[in-house]
Amino acid sequence: MSDNNNPSSNTAQQKLKNFFSLDLSSLKFLNSLRKSSRQFAVIGLGRFGRAVSETLYNMGYDVLGADVDEKLVAQALTDKIATNAIRLDCTEANALKEAGIFELDTVIIAIGNYLEESIITTLNVKEAGVKYIVAKASSETHGKLLKKVGADLVVYPEHDAGCELAYTLTKPGILDRFELDPDNSIVEVCIPPEFDGKTLAEVKLRSQYGLNVLAVGNDDKFIINPPPQYVLTQGLSMVVIGSNKDINRL
Template sequence: MNRKEFAVIGLGRFGGSMVKALSDEGVEVLAIDNDVEKVNQFAHIASHAVVGDTTDEAVLKSLGIRNFDHVIVAIGDNIQASILTTLILKELGVKKVTVKATNDYHEKVLKKIGADQVVHPERDMGRRIAHNIVSNNVLDYLELSDEHSIVEIVASRRLDGFTLIDLDIRAKYGINIVAIKRGREIIVSPQATDVILKGDILIVIGADKDINRFEKKLVEE
């Protein structure tokens, strides 16, 4: 799997939590803000942290922003700067742009100018969003506590045709598959002899570190 590179623009509460969460996921993160103090706070957390005005196209070009796989615009206190930054990112050809919206009007404008994903941090956890954008297989992520979660994972070809007893997931990874979604069918409390098919949605519960281990070993393609 190719190593993805992310950039986070705006290091307020939401942007800062995204930088920390993405760094915890072990990916390359460029942190950008026009406030020197905020940039200094994240200098040792992000892979790189720079001061810059992202409403200036020349600044974004100089950072090589078009080479990043995913850019998160977390500018919170200036809707105009958020919109302008998003517009420039899309014009420069950034593959995926996720933007924090302050209100419904802001969201409507962001979608019209091409934002790929709009999030409302008040309704979404930074950690949940970070996990979802890093993994190709994770559909949803619900934090139960600081260390335990319920996760929806799409079964890859590596799991296709194996029964739960073949995979021995509970013994090897310490996690439990509590349900399997297959189209409109939901298998609750699946049996050891139930076969997993590619594309099944596995609802998994366990410690974050064990779920991450399972993803890396068996799920990611």
């Protein structure tokens, strides 16, 4: 079962980075999630579930980890990647209830490579009334089934990682990408040497490339919706939106 707008604020930067990696249809769900969620359950402590649990725990959230594999549960406790970790069969609704999982704000079902267990667990959690459900999918069909049985957000970590690697290897100037559809994307790109010292108005991204600039900055500071007179500097990056064809020309 185990598997794997304050322009100068870091908050604005983080929201922008989150926007790259998530489906637009999930933004409403995520906005409500950020307002209220403080307790999480992670079911499946393989590579993906372990990473999610450890990150949440290190951020200060209460995390209950669960897996049918006793070794993975013991490892989670030893490595202190969760507030608590227990062994259970997640396909059994009574076991989930007794563990207190139904009482938590958010349940992350990280068992994407086991379709039947993944779908049954999602259904059990949904029927119990858990407020927010995130599920890992191993295929598009799997993801559709998870949506149908109640997942609020479906993630495809292997697919996303593969796409990111391909773009990194072939388009080194592109730092991050979010595909709106097969033809259009939002990307974070390195500011090319040809743009150094020029204003946004001078480089004419909209008229010459058909692209709109959403933000300019670096890891420490992003300026959202920069004005036309903003001077570009090599070494910084800019976030643009447009067609893939125009982005590749840039």
